[in-house]
Amino acid sequence: MTSTVAPVTPIPLMELTTGFWKFKALAAAVDIGLFAAVHRRGEATAADLVADLGLEPRPLRMLLGSCTALGLLDKDGRGYRNAPPAAEFLVPGGERYFGGFVQYSDRHAYPAWGRLQEALRTNAPTTWDASTQDSAFVAETSSAILENFWDAMFSISSFTADALADAHDFGRHRRLLDVGGGMGPFPVGLCRRYPHLRATVYDLPHIAAKARAKVEGLGLSDRITAHGGDFLADAEFPAGHDVVLLSMILHDWDEPTSRAILRKCHAALPSGGAVIICELVLDDDETGPLPAAMMGLNMLVETRGGHNWTDGEYRDWLTGAGFGDIRTVPMRAAGANAAIIAVK
Known part of the structure; x- marks a missing residue:
């Protein structure tokens, strides 16, 4: 009798092992300006791109083949066009340009992940020096180290918003009130969707300044303001808000810090006000989903005590902070798979 059980092969392991090939092809294409060059011409031949990018024909041929196979370019005869994902998100100048996140990941996160074994052995981040800084965010000089961080976060958080x-x-x-709101992608997206809504970005002073400039450039200064402060050190959060958003904030910190943040949220809200935790949330048995598990490992190289926490842990913390009527709403976004909403 012939067995119908599929044989075990190393193909999945090969795909895992070479997964960085795909990322580095994308990162190289963004870095050399491939998608911008194709966009300028509308349709470009390999010879056009040799002239535009200053590459030799051999390496360009390999990059074009890889980007086409990855679904980033479409080929019609001899000409190349940007495929929809590249046309929409990888041409510089767009409000939701994703290239900043690609470059941040390539220049900052990729080298840090190369030291993952060190992070595992030391329980310390590899993207910044925990012996000289309290976190990756406190000093303005961190903006030079994380060159594309804030643009990257605006892009990816826009989709989550x-x-x-x-x-x-x-x-x-x-x-x-968007706690740790960066340059304001959530207020921008939510205020555009809900014309009556007003919003405040609450972040460190130098980041709040970036938010003001971004919001002004988008013509939303009359509805979105920025409050400079430190949500860890400040005794109280800015008052006058009936909903507080924590998007990809609690995964940066350990449990005691996260509980303290939620207590401040509770104190800042009126009765009936709501807090929303927007995260890649782990299943309670911690077997997945994969994006949440991998983001948790990313917190090992990025933070001192962060973690991607389970739904049960968030609910326990919310209850301990005094919130009730807790519900978890599934989401499908690059930056979050759930919104956990609770009421004071």
């Missing part, structure tokens, strides 16, 4: 707007009805809220 859209998913959150679909998952939760902000029509019931009037004023949003």
